[in-house]
Amino acid sequence: LHLDDERVTLTLAFGDVADVLPKLRLAADAIYLDGFAPDRNPEMWTPGVMKTLARLARPGATLATYTAARTVRDALAAAAFAPALRAGFGRKRQMLAARFTPRAPLRHGAPAAPHWSERRAIVIGAGLAGAGVAERLVARGWKVELIERHAAPAAEASGMAAGIIHPQVSRDDSVLSRLTRAGFLYALLRWRALERDGHRFAWTRCGLLQFGRDVREERRMADSVRALGNPADYVQYVAREEAGRHAGLSTENGGLWFPAGGWVRPVNLVTALVEAARPGLTFFPGRTVNALVRDKDLWLAIAPDGTPIAAAPVVVLANSHDAARLVPVATALKRVRGQLTCLPPGSIAPPDTVVAGAGHLIPVGDGAAVVGSTYDFEDDDPEPSAAGHAGNLERLERLLPGIAARLSPGRLAGTVGFRCVTQDRLPLIGRLPDAGAASANTARYKSPAWDVPRLEGLYGAFGYASRGLTWASLGGELVASAVEGEPLPLEGDLADAIDPARFVLRRARRGRL
Numbered sequence: 410l411h412l413d414d415e416r417v418t419l420t421l422a423f424g425d426v427a428d429v430l431p432k433l434r435l436a437a438d439a440i441y442l443d444g445f446a447p448d449r450n451p452e453m454w455t456p457g458v459m460k461t462l463a464r465l466a467r468p469g470a471t472l473a474t475y476t477a478a479r480t481v482r483d484a485l486a487a488a489a490f491a492p493a494l495r496a497g498f499g500r501k502r503q504m505l506a507a508r509f510t511p512r513a514p515l516r517h518g519a520p521a522a523p524h525w526s527e528r529r530a531i532v533i534g535a536g537l538a539g540a541g542v543a544e545r546l547v548a549r550g551w552k553v554e555l556i557e558r559h560a561a562p563a564a565e566a567s568g569m570a571a572g573i574i575h576p577q578v579s580r581d582d583s584v585l586s587r588l589t590r591a592g593f594l595y596a597l598l599r600w601r602a603l604e605r606d607g608h609r610f611a612w613t614r615c616g617l618l619q620f621g622r623d624v625r626e627e628r629r630m631a632d633s634v635r636a637l638g639n640p641a642d643y644v645q646y647v648a649r650e651e652a653g654r655h656a657g658l659s660t661e662n663g664g665l666w667f668p669a670g671g672w673v674r675p676v677n678l679v680t681a682l683v684e685a686a687r688p689g690l691t692f693f694p695g696r697t698v699n700a701l702v703r704d705k706d707l708w709l710a711i712a713p714d715g716t717p718i719a720a721a722p723v724v725v726l727a728n729s730h731d732a733a734r735l736v737p738v739a740t741a742l743k744r745v746r747g748q749l750t751c752l753p754p755g756s757i758a759p760p761d762t763v764v765a766g767a768g769h770l771i772p773v774g775d776g777a778a779v780v781g782s783t784y785d786f787e788d789d790d791p792e793p794s795a796a797g798h799a800g801n802l803e804r805l806e807r808l809l810p811g812i813a814a815r816l817s818p819g820r821l822a823g824t825v826g827f828r829c830v831t832q833d834r835l836p837l838i839g840r841l842p843d844a845g846a847a848s849a850n851t852a853r854y855k856s857p858a859w860d861v862p863r864l865e866g867l868y869g870a871f872g873y874a875s876r877g878l879t880w881a882s883l884g885g886e887l888v889a890s891a892v893e894g895e896p897l898p899l900e901g902d903l904a905d906a907i908d909p910a911r912f913v914l915r916r917a918r919r920g921r922l
C-alpha cells in the first residue's frame with residue numbers, strides 16, 4: 410500500500426507469525442511487537458520467534474513492546490537484543506525497549522542499509538521492463554537516465570499492437586500462480602494510480618475468458634477455482650452459457666472468467682510510465698550501451714565509440730536479451746519470435762471480452778480485433794508471414810470455432826516481436842550476481858538470496874517472456890525496493906524464484922560454474 414503521496418509504503422503480511430516471519434525479505438531498523446499478552450498468546454513470544462526477528466534486524470535496530478514480561482525479556486536477550494525496562498504508557502507501569510547488538514554478524518542476517526553516493530540510476534532499455542523500473546525509482550525521488558537504442562520507447566517486443574493481462578490459476582497455487590497473482594494485482598493498482606494522475610493508455614477492462622484446451626482441462630479449472638476459494642472479482646469458473654453471455658457470442662466451452670482482466674496497448678502504457686516519471690527521468694533515445702565500466706563507486710554506460718553516455722552508482726539492465734551480453738547470468742536467454750495478426754473492422758464479429766486459451770483474441774474497438782500469437786523458435790524473421798497468420802487463424806478457430814471461416818491468411822496485416830525467455834520461463838528481477846566471484850567459491854552456496862555474491866549497484870529486470878504486462882509493475886517495484894533497502898514486495902520463495910542469481914546457484918550446485 411502506497412500512502413502519503415507514495416512517500417510511505419506499507420507492506421502487510423497476513424498469517425501466523427511463525428509462518429510469516431521466515432518468508433519476509435527485509436532489514437528492519439525498528440521493530441514493535443504488539444501481539445496479545447504473552448500468557449494468552451505464548452506462540453508469538455517464543456525464543457524461536459525472537460531468533461527469526463534477529464535475522465531480520467539490522468545491527469543497532471531498536472525493538473519495543475508494551476509488555477515487560479520476564480519470558481519476553483529472556484527470549485530477546487537470547488537473540489542478542491539487549492532489553493531494558495522503561496516506564497510504560499497509559500495503564501502499563503513498565504514496557505520493554507531493546508537494541509539489537511549481535512557480537513558477530515549473523516551468517517544470514519539482514520544486510521546493512523544500502524548507501525549510494527547519489528540517488529541517480531541508469532536504466533538501459535525503454536520497453537515495459539525499463540519504463541516500469543524507471544517510474545518506480547523516480548516515485549522514490551531518484552533521478553533516472555533512461556537509455557534506449559531506438560528513437561522512441563517501446564520499439565521492440567513492447568511495441569506489439571495489443572497485449573492481454575490475466576493471472577495464472579492452478580489447483581496447487583504454484584509459484585507461477587502466486588507470482589502472476591502478485592504481478593497482476595500490483596499492475597492493476599499501478600495502472601489505476603496512473604489513470605488517477607491523468608495518464609491515459611487505452612486500458613480496456615472488458616474482462617477475460619480463458620477456455621480450457623479440452624474437457625479435462627476445463628474440469629481442472631472448475632476444480633481449482635472451487636479448491637482455492639479466490640474472491641469472485643479475481644476469478645470465477647463459468648459454464649458454457651455464462652461464458653457466452655460474457656463474450657456476447659456462443660462458445661463451445663466454459664472456462665475461467667477474470668472480471669478484472671483485459672488488454673492494453675503496451676506502447677501507450679510505456680509512454681504513460683515515461684511521462685509519469687518526468688521530470689525526474691531524462692530520456693536518451695538513439696543511444697546504444699555497448700559496455701559497462703566501473704569507475705570508483707560509479708558505473709559508466711559506454712557507447713560503441715567508447716565514449717560514456719552516462720554515469721551513476723546504480724544501473725538497471727532492462728534491455729531484454731542484450732542484458733546477458735553486458736553481465737553474465739549463467740543462463741541462455743532464448744529469443745522466441747511471436748507474430749500477431751490484425752483483423753480489420755468487418756472481418757469477424759469480435760467478442761465483448763478478451764478470449765484466451767490456445768491463443769487469444771482481443772477486441773480492440775470499432776469492430777477490429779487482434780489474434781495472437783505464434784511461438785517460433787529459431788526464427789529471426791522480423792516481418793509477418795502468411796504462415797504465421799495461418800497459425801493464428803487456426804488458434805482462433807480452436808478458440809471460437811467458425812469465427813474465422815471467411816478469412817484468408819495471405820491478405821492480413823500483423824506485427825512481429827521477439828520474447829526474451831529464460832530456461833524456467835520466469836523473469837530475472839533483482840540484484841545481479843557476480844558470476845566471476847561466485848565461481849571462485851562455490852562450495853557453500855545454499856540460497857541465491859544470501860550466498861551468491863552480487864555486483865555492487867547492478868540490477869536486472871529482463872526475461873519477461875510472454876508476460877511483460879504482468880511483470881512490468883511488480884518488477885519495477887521489486888528493483889526499486891531492493892535499491893532502497895526496503896522490504897521486498899514478495900514472499901522470500903517468490904523473490905528467490907525470479908532472483909537473477911538463481912542460475913549461478915544451480916550451476917554451482919552441479920559443480921559447473
Ligand SMILES: Cc1cc2nc3c(=O)[nH]c(=O)nc-3n(C[C@H](O)[C@H](O)[C@H](O)COP(=O)(O)OP(=O)(O)OC[C@H]3O[C@@H](n4cnc5c(N)ncnc54)[C@H](O)[C@@H]3O)c2cc1C
Pocket residue numbers: 533534535536537538539556557558559562563564565566567568569571572573574696697698699727728729731732746747748749781782783824825826827828829870871872873874875876877878879
Ligand atoms: C507477439 C507477441 C505477443 C505478446 N503478447 C503479450 C501479451 O498479450 N501480454 C503480455 O503481457 N506480454 C505479451 N508479450 C510479451 C511482451 O511483449 C514482453 O514480455 C515485453 O514487451 C518485454 O518487455 P522488455 O522491456 O523486457 O523488452 P523490450 O520491449 O524488447 O525492451 C527492451 C529495450 O531495450 C533496448 N535495448 C536493448 N539493448 C540495448 C542497449 N545495449 N542499449 C540501449 N538500449 C537497448 C531495446 O531497443 C528495447 O527497446 C508478447 C510478445 C510477443 C512477441
